[in-house]
Structures are given as C-alpha cells and as structure tokens.
Amino acid sequence: MPRRRNEPDVLIETPDGLFCEAGGFHIDPWNPVPKAVITHAHGDHARPGSAAYLCAGPGAGLLRRRFGSDTPIEPLPYGRPLRIGGVTVSLHPAGHVLGSAQVRIEGAGGIWVVAGDYKRAADPSCAAFEPVRCDTFVTESTFGLPIYRWDDTATLMADIAGWWQSNASEGRSSVLFCYAIGKAQRVLAELARDTDRPAFVHGMMLPMIEAYADEGVAMLPVRSATDQPRGTSFAAELILAPLMARGTPWMRRLGSHSDGFASGLMRVRGVRRQRAFDRGFVLSDHADWPALLQTIDETGATRVLATHGHADPLARYLREQGMDTGVIRTAWEGEGAED
Amino acid sequence: MIRFARLFDAIDSTTSTNAKVAAMARYFAEAPPADAAWAVFFLTGRRLKRLVPYAAIHDWTMAATGLPSWIIEESYSVVGDGAETAALVLDQLPIVENTAPLPLAAWVEERILSLKTMDPEVQRARVMAWWAPLDRLQRFVLLKMITGELRVGVSQTLVVRALAQASGLPVATVAARLMGDWTPTPEWFVSLASTEPTDDDLSRPYPFFLASPLEEEVATLGDPGEWLLEWKWDGIRAQLVKRGGAIHLWSRGEEIITHRFPEIVAAATHLPDGTVLDGEVLAFRDDRPLPFSALQQRIGRQKQVAQMARAVPVVFMTYDILEQDGQDIRQLPLRERRERLNGLLQAAAATGVLRRSPVVATATWDELAGLRRESRDRGVEGLMLKRSSSAYGVGRKRGDWWKWKIEPYTIDAVLIYAQPGSGKRASLLTDYTFGVWHEGELVPIAKAYSGLSNEEIGEMDRWIRRHTVERFGPVRHVQPVHVFELGFEGIARSPRHRSGIAVRFPRMLRWRKDKPAAEADTLENVQRLLESAGG
Numbered sequence: 001m002p003r004r005r006n007e008p009d010v011l012i013e014t015p016d017g018l019f020c021e022a023g024g025f026h027i028d029p030w031n032p033v034p035k036a037v038i039t040h041a042h043g044d045h046a047r048p049g050s051a052a053y054l055c056a057g058p059g060a061g062l063l064r065r066r067f068g069s070d071t072p073i074e075p076l077p078y079g080r081p082l083r084i085g086g087v088t089v090s091l092h093p094a095g096h097v098l099g100s101a102q103v104r105i106e107g108a109g110g111i112w113v114v115a116g117d118y119k120r121a122a123d124p125s126c127a128a129f130e131p132v133r134c135d136t137f138v139t140e141s142t143f144g145l146p147i148y149r150w151d152d153t154a155t156l157m158a159d160i161a162g163w164w165q166s167n168a169s170e171g172r173s174s175v176l177f178c179y180a181i182g183k184a185q186r187v188l189a190e191l192a193r194d195t196d197r198p199a200f201v202h203g204m205m206l207p208m209i210e211a212y213a214d215e216g217v218a219m220l221p222v223r224s225a226t227d228q229p230r231g232t233s234f235a236a237e238l239i240l241a242p243l244m245a246r247g248t249p250w251m252r253r254l255g256s257h258s259d260g261f262a263s264g265l266m267r268v269r270g271v272r273r274q275r276a277f278d279r280g281f282v283l284s285d286h287a288d289w290p291a292l293l294q295t296i297d298e299t300g301a302t303r304v305l306a307t308h309g310h311a312d313p314l315a316r317y318l319r320e321q322g323m324d325t326g327v328i329r330t331a332w333e334g335e336g337a338e339d
Numbered sequence: 340m341i342r343f344a345r346l347f348d349a350i351d352s353t354t355s356t357n358a359k360v361a362a363m364a365r366y367f368a369e370a371p372p373a374d375a376a377w378a379v380f381f382l383t384g385r386r387l388k389r390l391v392p393y394a395a396i397h398d399w400t401m402a403a404t405g406l407p408s409w410i411i412e413e414s415y416s417v418v419g420d421g422a423e424t425a426a427l428v429l430d431q432l433p434i435v436e437n438t439a440p441l442p443l444a445a446w447v448e449e450r451i452l453s454l455k456t457m458d459p460e461v462q463r464a465r466v467m468a469w470w471a472p473l474d475r476l477q478r479f480v481l482l483k484m485i486t487g488e489l490r491v492g493v494s495q496t497l498v499v500r501a502l503a504q505a506s507g508l509p510v511a512t513v514a515a516r517l518m519g520d521w522t523p524t525p526e527w528f529v530s531l532a533s534t535e536p537t538d539d540d541l542s543r544p545y546p547f548f549l550a551s552p553l554e555e556e557v558a559t560l561g562d563p564g565e566w567l568l569e570w571k572w573d574g575i576r577a578q579l580v581k582r583g584g585a586i587h588l589w590s591r592g593e594e595i596i597t598h599r600f601p602e603i604v605a606a607a608t609h610l611p612d613g614t615v616l617d618g619e620v621l622a623f624r625d626d627r628p629l630p631f632s633a634l635q636q637r638i639g640r641q642k643q644v645a646q647m648a649r650a651v652p653v654v655f656m657t658y659d660i661l662e663q664d665g666q667d668i669r670q671l672p673l674r675e676r677r678e679r680l681n682g683l684l685q686a687a688a689a690t691g692v693l694r695r696s697p698v699v700a701t702a703t704w705d706e707l708a709g710l711r712r713e714s715r716d717r718g719v720e721g722l723m724l725k726r727s728s729s730a731y732g733v734g735r736k737r738g739d740w741w742k743w744k745i746e747p748y749t750i751d752a753v754l755i756y757a758q759p760g761s762g763k764r765a766s767l768l769t770d771y772t773f774g775v776w777h778e779g780e781l782v783p784i785a786k787a788y789s790g791l792s793n794e795e796i797g798e799m800d801r802w803i804r805r806h807t808v809e810r811f812g813p814v815r816h817v818q819p820v821h822v823f824e825l826g827f828e829g830i831a832r833s834p835r836h837r838s839g840i841a842v843r844f845p846r847m848l849r850w851r852k853d854k855p856a857a858e859a860d861t862l863e864n865v866q867r868l869l870e871s872a873g874g
Contacts, residue, residue: 147424
C-alpha cells in the first residue's frame with residue numbers, strides 16, 4: 001500500500017520520545033509524561049515517573065516490581081483493541097521478554113506498528129512474536145548488520161550446559177552473566193527442559209524471576225547466592241548474575257569459578273576477547289539480521305523506521321532495496337546494552 | 340582442518356592456560372603427524388606469507404553474498420578483523436555437504452600454498468569453492484591462513500608443555516627440540532615427540548638449582564668454613580652447553596639465548612666437548628658489572644647483535660660445572676666441582692669472557708656482613724652462600740644454597756591509581772600505581788601488586804571504592820592520601836616513562852600510615868638514587 005503523503009504521521013519524535021498526538025500518549029518515553037505505552041520492562045524502554053502506564057498483560061508484574069506496586073499501570077491483553085483519543089491501539093507479542101509488546105496504532109495516518117525490541121527465535125519464557133501487517137513499521141536494529149546471525153537455541157543451550165558440567169567436574173562454579181529481565185529467565189526456562197538441579201542467582205534477580213513465575217513460566221528452581229550464609233561453597237553450581245556484579249566484592253563469595261556472558265554481542269571475537277570472559281555465549285533476545293529482514297517483509301510495510309544500535313546501516317540497506325526508510329534517534333545509545 | 344579449527348576455538352574461548360594446554364595435548368595425541376607438524380608451526384607463531392590481500396576477500400564476500408560493499412565495510416568497523424568479518428557474513432551461505440574433508444596438512448600443502456602461483460581469477464574461483472563445505476569456524480581459520488594472519492593465543496612455553504604432556508617427554512627435551520630451524524613435516528613431528536634420544540638432545544641443559552632467600556640470622560648457618568661464598572651477580576642465570584661440537588646457551592627460562600651473545604659462543608669454542616657450565620651472563624666492562632638495564636639492551640634485540648656487543652660487552656661469570664667429559668657430575672660435592680672448574684677455566688679463560696665467579700674469602704660472619712654492605716658499590720645484589728658439600732640439586736630446595744641479598748632501594752610514594760587485579764583478585768582493587776612529587780604534582784613512578792596482607796588489601800579496597808575521584812575504564816584515580824614504602828631492586832633511566840625513570844621489581848614494603856602524603860619522596864630524591872646507582 002502506498003503511503004498516504006497528505007496524512008499526518010501517527011507518531012512524531014519529541015524530546016521525550018515517540019509521541020502519538022491523536023491519542024495523547026508516548027511510547028517508551030525517556031522522561032515522565034502524562035500517558036506512557038510501554039513495549040517492555042527493560043530500563044531503556046520503561047522509565048519511572050509517568051502519570052499513567054499501559055502495557056501488555058503479562059508484563060504488568062515486571063513493571064510493578066520496577067516502579068512500585070502503587071504505580072498506575074493498566075494491563076491490556078494481547079490483541080485486544082483499545083480506543084485512545086483518535087486512534088485504536090492494540091498490543092501484540094514481540095517475543096523479546098515476558099510481556100514485550102509491539103504497539104499497533106491505527107489512525108488517520110494509516111497503521112503504524114512500533115515493534116520495540118523483538119526476536120523470532122522460540123523462547124519458553126515469553127509469548128512468540130506475531131507479525132502484524134502495517135504501513136509504517138518501527139523496527140529495532142540493535143544487531144542490524146549482516147555479521148549478526150544466531151545459531152539455534154538448542155545448540156547454544158547445549159554449550160552452556162556443557163560448560164556448567166565441565167566446570168562442575170573440576171570443582172569450579174559457573175558464573176553466567178546475563179540481563180536480569182529476560183535473559184536470566186530464558187536460560188532458567190531452557191535449562192528446566194533437561195535438569196531440575198537448582199541454580200543460584202544474584203539477589204537482585206529474584207523479584208524479576210518471581211514475576212515470571214507468577215505468569216506461569218516454568219524455570220529451574222533458584223536460590224539467592226546473596227543470602228547464603230558466609231562460607232557457603234558454590235563449587236559445581238551455576239550462578240546467574242547481572243553484568244554490574246562483575247568485579248564487585250560480591251563475587252568473592254563464589255570462590256574458584258569460570259565466567260561466561262550470554263549476549264548477542266559475543267558474536268564478535270574482538271568483543272569477547274576485550275571483555276575477557278572465559279566464555280561468550282551468543283544467546284540474544286534481539287532479532288538477528290535475517291530475522292530483521294524477514295520481519296520487515298512480513299509486515300508488508302512500505303515505510304520502515306529503524307531505531308537502536310545499527311539503525312543507519314539497516315535503513316540504508318532497505319533504502320537501496322527501494323523502501324522508504326528513516327532512522328529514529330534514541331536517548332539510549334549503549335549498543336545492545338540490555339542484551 | 341576441522342580438528343585444527345576446533346583446537347583454535349578451544350584455545351580462543353578460554354582464558355585458562357591449563358585448559359589451553361589440555362586442548363593442545365589432546366590434539367597432538369590424536370592428530371596424524373603431518374597435521375600435528377603444521378599445528379606446531381601455527382601454534383608457535385609461525386605464519387604463511389600473505390597469499391591473498393584482504394581486498395580480495397572483501398570482493399569475494401560481496402560476490403558470494405550479494406551484499407553491498409559499504410555494509411561489509413560497516414561490519415568490518417564493528418568486527419575489526421577482515422577474515423572474521425568475511426566468515427561472519429558468509430555464515431548466510433549454506434554449508435555444502437562434503438564427503439571427504441581434507442586434513443590440515445593437505446589443506447596447507449596442496450591447496451593454500453598453491454595460491455601463490457595462481458592468477459587472481461583462479462584464486463577467486465578456488466577459494467570460493469573451498470569455503471563452500473566449511474563451517475563458520477573453518478572458514479575463519481582458512482581466511483586467516485591465506486591472508487597470512489593466523490595468530491593463536493598461546494605462548495611457545497604452553498605449546499612446549501602440551502607437547503611434553505602428549506609425548507611423555509620432559510619439558511626441557513621438547514623445548515630443545517623446538518629450537519632452531521625446522522620444517523613441519525611428518526618425520527619432523529615424529530622425531531619431536533620421540534622418546535628416543537635425538538641429535539637435538541645434545542643441546543639440553545640440566546634443570547637449574549635455585550637458592551632460597553636467607554631469612555634467619557646468618558650465624559645460624561654454623562661454621563663459615565663449611566660454606567662457599569660468592570657475590571650475587573645481577574644478570575641472566577644461564578647454562579653453557581657444549582656437546583658434539585655445538586654450543587648452546589640456555590637462560591633459566593629454558594630459552595636458548597645463544598645467538599644474542601656471540602662473544603660467549605666464541606669463548607666457549609675453547610672448552611672441551613662434553614662440558615656444561617652454570618653461570619651468569621653479565622654486562623661487564625673494566626672489571627665491573629654494568630647495571631642490569633645495560634644487559635636488557637642486549638635481550639630482545641634480534642638485529643645489530645654485533646654492534647650491540649661492542650656497546651655492551653658481556654661475560655659469562657661461571658659458578659659451577661655440571662658435566663665434564665660428557666659425565667653428569669652434579670652429585671659430586673660443590674667443593675670438588677669448583678676444583679674441576681678451576682682446572683678447566685685456567686685453560687679456557689684466555690679471552691676474559693669466560694670467568695670464574697670469585698670466592699669471597701672471610702673468616703667470620705661479621706666480616707661477611709661488612710662485605711655485604713659493599714654490595715651496591717661493587718654492582719652486585721648481595722651474597723650467595725652455598726654449602727661446600729652440596730650436590731647440584733633440582734629446583735628450589737632449601738638448606739644448601741642461600742641468597743643473602745642487600746636491602747632493596749626504598750622510597751615513600753603516594754597511591755594515585757588503583758585497578759582490579761587478575762585471576763582470584765579480579766574483584767579486588769589490588770594493582771596500584773604510585774607517584775612521587777614533582778613541581779607540586781604526583782608523577783607516576785611505579786606499579787606494584789604485592790606486599791600487603793589480605794586484611795590490608797581488603798581495607799585498601801574499601802577505602803579506594805569510597806575515595807575514587809575519577810574513573811577511566813577499570814582504573815580509578817584516588818585521593819592522594821596513602822603513602823607506601825616501596826622497595827625495588829634496580830633503577831634506570833627510561834625515556835618511555837613520564838618520570839624518566841624505570842624501577843625494577845617494585846613492591847610494597849610497608850603501609851606508612853604514619854606519613855602524610857605531602858611528606859612522600861620527590862622525583863629529585865629518586866633521581867639521586869639513580870645517580871648513586873651509576874645509571
């Protein structure tokens with residue numbers, strides 16, 4: 001469908017982020033606003049302080065744990081249309097983390113979909129991505145270069161399990177650094193397919209794991225490594241920890257260990273070596289290059305706006321394929337920081 | 340090829356040296372000798388010549404994927420490596436089924452080396468056909484090889500350890516066999532791993548016998564007459580091996596340093612065959628040792644050896660004789676070995692390069708303590724005390740050989756930067772940089788890692804975290820408050836350091852909680868130490 005040039009844009013860029021004038025709401029605003037529609041609970045998308053929030057039903061628990069239980073959060077089931085001002089809004093699974101949503105907005109300027117962050121690989125800890133037809137598609141581009149292409153999850157999980165096992169056989173613990181919302185729970189849910197051996201986690205991950213459990217996600221049983229009595233041995237155990245714990249005094253309790261990092265960033269050898277993890281696991285919650293292209297194709301969009309990470313090369317590549325493209329700047333330019 | 344690529348990956352994906360050694364040992368035990376020979380070639384840092392320029396790899400990648408040039412460039416700017424960029428991008432190509440994978444040796448000898456004489460168009464067709472059945476990892480290794488850039492993250496020492504593990508040979512044997520020129524043939528690898536003696540074994544040194552630091556009062560050693568006393572020279576401990584007409588000089592790190600010191604080789608030609616001497620390579624002029632920093636100019640210098648030999652002359656200061664007329668005499672008492680050494684060197688010492696480490700004559704321990712105080716003026720590090728009846732042992736065995744070093748140089752310096760340690764200390768800020776005052780500023784003078792107790796390390800760690808002024812990556816700039824007494828072994832001018840001075844083996848002796856930062860030493864004080872050291 002050709003773009004209707006005379007129609008106003010459904011969303012515009014403002015100093016607070018993407019804004020829908022006809023509906024009077026922002027999407028993932030980085031400053032407090034009257035009404036915020038949130039794609040998912042990661043820190044670069046969900047900021048505290050807004051007067052009202054709308055998010056997908058399964059994500060409400062995570063948002064409450066981040067912002068406090070008295071925050072005005074309106075959960076909306078996936079797929080249910082909601083009239084807001086002059087537009088109709090619905091949320092659709094993005095497959096990124098629990099409760100992650102694509103925001104579909106139908107207004108006078110046509111149908112827009114803001115995908116937020118998304119992935120196409122199966123993930124037992126959240127609902128699978130559903131392609132939504134639209135005129136304008138706002139896509140993430142965290143890994144928008146052809147070097148990024150993920151191996152299948154089963155292979156990666158076998159790598160992680162094998163690493164844990166070989167460390168265990170040498171009496172070492174395995175410390176897997178990963179993001180506290182999404183990656184940790186995905187790993188725990190994947191591991192639960194093959195074992196019921198409990199894993200330890202950094203104390204700050206517990207509330208987020210609880211939020212997943214509340215939504216019925218089956219995961220390995222976990223214990224807080226932070227709350228164990230002094231002198232507890234972690235030999236042979238798996239410990240999940242956020243990256244910010246690396247190099248802090250907290251690590252001392254873990255004793256002899258091997259450390260690994262689960263992130264799409266680990267695809268590049270130089271990054272692996274520079275960060276000096278014992279192991280890098282290329283397990284990402286973002287779309288890789290082929291998934292970005294496939295998804296853009298499936299939306300049928302005639303205009304694609306790229307945001308986050310490698311937005312410029314993705315936009316240029318699509319433009320050279322004859323597509324109408326643009327780039328949306330964000331306040332968060334830590335490339336793949338939350339992967 | 341796949342086995343070698345997996346080995347590359349195993350080495351690349353661990354920071355543990357033990358794991359790297361284990362992976363290599365497994366490879367050497369399993370791989371056919373022809374492949375293992377090439378693996379040793381690559382693992383020890385040898386490289387093929389660049390057979391294909393990176394620009395060609397870029398063009399072939401474009402042709403194979405249909406991607407525009409600019410996006411491959413853009414990818415390169417993220418990856419920082421041409422071969423890896425290509426391998427990652429080529430990952431979108433299906434892997435063509437291959438029923439007869441080629442082993443590493445065939446890849447190198449039949450394929451890769453043949454690129455040299457091919458036209459670019461033929462090269463392109465060949466390489467694109469070659470990579471089709473390879474997985475991402477093998478494509479990466481192949482592209483690294485043909486661009487002459489394959490580097491593996493292991494030191495020669497680790498390769499030697501792995502070969503020793505796989506073959507059951509002593510490390511020294513493998514190290515010796517890997518020295519000099521060799522070509523990676525299956526026959527060569529078989530002889531490398533052979534438990535039968537080979538011609539190369541003639542060059543092997545004995546394990547070094549090491550002294551322990553004297554911590555008790557010297558008088559506890561009993562009768563001074565039972566001890567052989569020598570100066571502790573500050574050079575490179577080495578064994579001079581002459582067997583089968585060939586001369587080899589080995590450093591304590593089991594490295595052959597023969598070619599660095601041609602004057603020692605020349606002097607050793609006068610030695611009888613079947614001789615092994617233990618001694619110290621020393622920079623030496625006008626009957627006096629030069630500082631260690633002078634000798635350093637001759638280490639690591641591959642070229643201009645002759646020119647450097649004139650600028651910094653060296654001697655081999657001999658302590659001991661371990662083999663005579665081809666007989667291992669390490670079990671003889673030191674007293675007797677010294678007599679044999681005297682007899683030998685009187686004949687050979689004509690050039691003055693082969694010298695005997697003189698015996699320090701003394702009647703009492705008090706007198707010896709007095710002589711020890713002259714150490715710095717004599718350009719030595721202190722004294723060696725060896726029991727006259729002792730055999731030449733292996734490694735560091737306490738009781739018979741002691742080193743009685745002089746107190747190191749000391750300064751009081753201010754802690755200015757801290758960063759995390761490595762390994763077990765990765766969570767603690769244990770690597771410190773210290774400064775001394777110069778024109779109202781603290782100029783970095785030394786880095787030191789050791790010397791504090793665990794309690795002190797913990798206390799410092801907490802203090803640093805609370806008093807960080809600025810952060811540069813892992814490095815924290817802290818408030819200039821804490822003064823430490825630093826000890827070091829040597830001092831030399833260095834244009835590479837901002838202070839103009841490099842210190843050797845710095846360590847923390849004491850946390851001077853009693854001393855305010857303003858009263859720490861100045862750069863001028865340190866320069867005076869340098870002058871007194873004759874540097």
